Amino acid sequence: MNKIRNKLLLVLVIVTLVPAILIGAYSLYSTSKVLRENVLASHVNKVSLIQERIENRLSGVDSDIFLLRDSNALHLFLSSTESEGSRTRRLLLGNLRSSFKKFSEKKGLYQQVRFIDAEGQEIVRIDRNGNESRNVSDTHLQNKSSRYYFSNALDLDDGELFISPMDLNREQDEIVKPYQPTIRYATPVFDKNEVLRGLIVLNVDARKIIEIIEEQNKPGEQLMFVDPEGFYYYHPNKEKEWGGERDLNTGISLFKENKALVRKLKGVKKLDYIETDGDILIYNPISIQQKGHFLGTLFSVQPKAVLFKPLQDYLLIFLGIALAALLLALLLAVVLSNSITRPLISLKESVEKLSAGDMETPITVDTKDEISDVAHAIELLRKSMRILMKRSR
Numbered sequence: 001m002n003k004i005r006n007k008l009l010l011v012l013v014i015v016t017l018v019p020a021i022l023i024g025a026y027s028l029y030s031t032s033k034v035l036r037e038n039v040l041a042s043h044v045n046k047v048s049l050i051q052e053r054i055e056n057r058l059s060g061v062d063s064d065i066f067l068l069r070d071s072n073a074l075h076l077f078l079s080s081t082e083s084e085g086s087r088t089r090r091l092l093l094g095n096l097r098s099s100f101k102k103f104s105e106k107k108g109l110y111q112q113v114r115f116i117d118a119e120g121q122e123i124v125r126i127d128r129n130g131n132e133s134r135n136v137s138d139t140h141l142q143n144k145s146s147r148y149y150f151s152n153a154l155d156l157d158d159g160e161l162f163i164s165p166m167d168l169n170r171e172q173d174e175i176v177k178p179y180q181p182t183i184r185y186a187t188p189v190f191d192k193n194e195v196l197r198g199l200i201v202l203n204v205d206a207r208k209i210i211e212i213i214e215e216q217n218k219p220g221e222q223l224m225f226v227d228p229e230g231f232y233y234y235h236p237n238k239e240k241e242w243g244g245e246r247d248l249n250t251g252i253s254l255f256k257e258n259k260a261l262v263r264k265l266k267g268v269k270k271l272d273y274i275e276t277d278g279d280i281l282i283y284n285p286i287s288i289q290q291k292g293h294f295l296g297t298l299f300s301v302q303p304k305a306v307l308f309k310p311l312q313d314y315l316l317i318f319l320g321i322a323l324a325a326l327l328l329a330l331l332l333a334v335v336l337s338n339s340i341t342r343p344l345i346s347l348k349e350s351v352e353k354l355s356a357g358d359m360e361t362p363i364t365v366d367t368k369d370e371i372s373d374v375a376h377a378i379e380l381l382r383k384s385m386r387i388l389m390k391r392s393r
Contacts, residue, residue: 040273040280046216047284047300048271050223053212054295057109058183058288061204062161064107065185069200073099074115078191093124097135100126104133111169111182112203115189118154118196120145128205142172153186153199162186163293166206166233167246179242181206181233183295210234213298222301225286228294230255254299279303343371351378359386 068074077092096115104113104126113126122141126133144150147170153162162185169180183204189197210225213234217223225234230253231244243252255261261274261281273282282300287293343366350363363379366372 043280043300043302044271044273044282047282047298050213050216050298051271051284051286054209054286055288057209057212058204061109061185061202064103065161065187065200065202066159068100068103068113068202069187069189071099074189074200075191078189078197097124097126100124101133101135104128109205109208110202111180111205112201114201114203115198116144116150116201117198119143120147120150123198149184149186149201150199153188153201154196156188158188158190158194160187163288165227165246166209166295167244168242168248169203175247181210183209206233220303222299224254224299224301225296226254226299227296229253230261233296339367340371343367343375347371347375347378350375354378354382354385359389 073092073096077089077096080089080092100113100115104110108128108131111128113124113128114122115124116122120143122136122144125136125141127136128134149162149164152164156162164182164184164186166181166183169176169182183206185202185204186199189200191197210233213223213225217236222236223234224232224236226232227244229244231247232241232252232254235241240250240252242248243250269285271282271284273280275281280302282302284298286295286298288295347363350361353361354363359382363375363382
């Protein structure tokens, strides 16, 4: 009977476990793939959302600078001449300062709002510190003719806009402390006779852009924002920031730390990711869309162990359930095979006794199936044989 029992066990295992294993393996593969894609998509969307917030933050700057360029207060001041008297000119200058200050207070985005004449001398400058905007006195106004943004913007035609890289603000050629990251927008100003009179310059407070990234940097993740040359605008390790020549000139750069990235990111213009042995590196070029100005690249470095932890948890749970199901299937197969073979073994032993001449022992099998029917028929045969033997005696 062991042969029947083993055959039954083998058939039950094949019929139950093989389909279960195949279905489970496909389910594991497809579900793992979907989970992986969802985890990646979640973090890619996070990087994309940061990009949108940065671009939205800067989306209205170009319209603001042209609004100031075309303001009545500025053109009234430009139309004034020395022949009108110093008092009138001072009144128009005061009106221009007041107009710029109200603009600064209303917007709250700009560290500085300035009008610089064609020789590089600041005529009006509004500084903003916290929630306060203030006029800078004549004695503290500076000449900016040596600054790169002045010479670059001065060569533009009417209606064109210069956008600087993000760098640290300087006063008297010294970096301001605490550091003030700045993006400068500048456009030339022409009078009604189309004579170049100077520049409108807006210093965007880039700390607010850095804060957008910083508040999204969670434990186990490393967000970085670098300029086109790979120098860090933002890094969780503050000692690595602002390493470019325009700033602290430390030379610390992502592209120097990871030279392979330079080749992989060459010509990249859209959001994507790179997978290494231990990390997933998501990168997203950020541009000021209105002018196509490339500001820098946002990076998110996630260890796979952290990023795919939900997937690993799922795999462990799935394997635990699969193991439990396997053991349960084997147990049920053993119970089922025993329920079939044990009555057969009992019936075999009873028939052997009958064939050896034991006519007294009843043949019984306590099951409610065909084996019980066979046992009942053999029991009737035993009784009949017993009666015949008594008669023959």
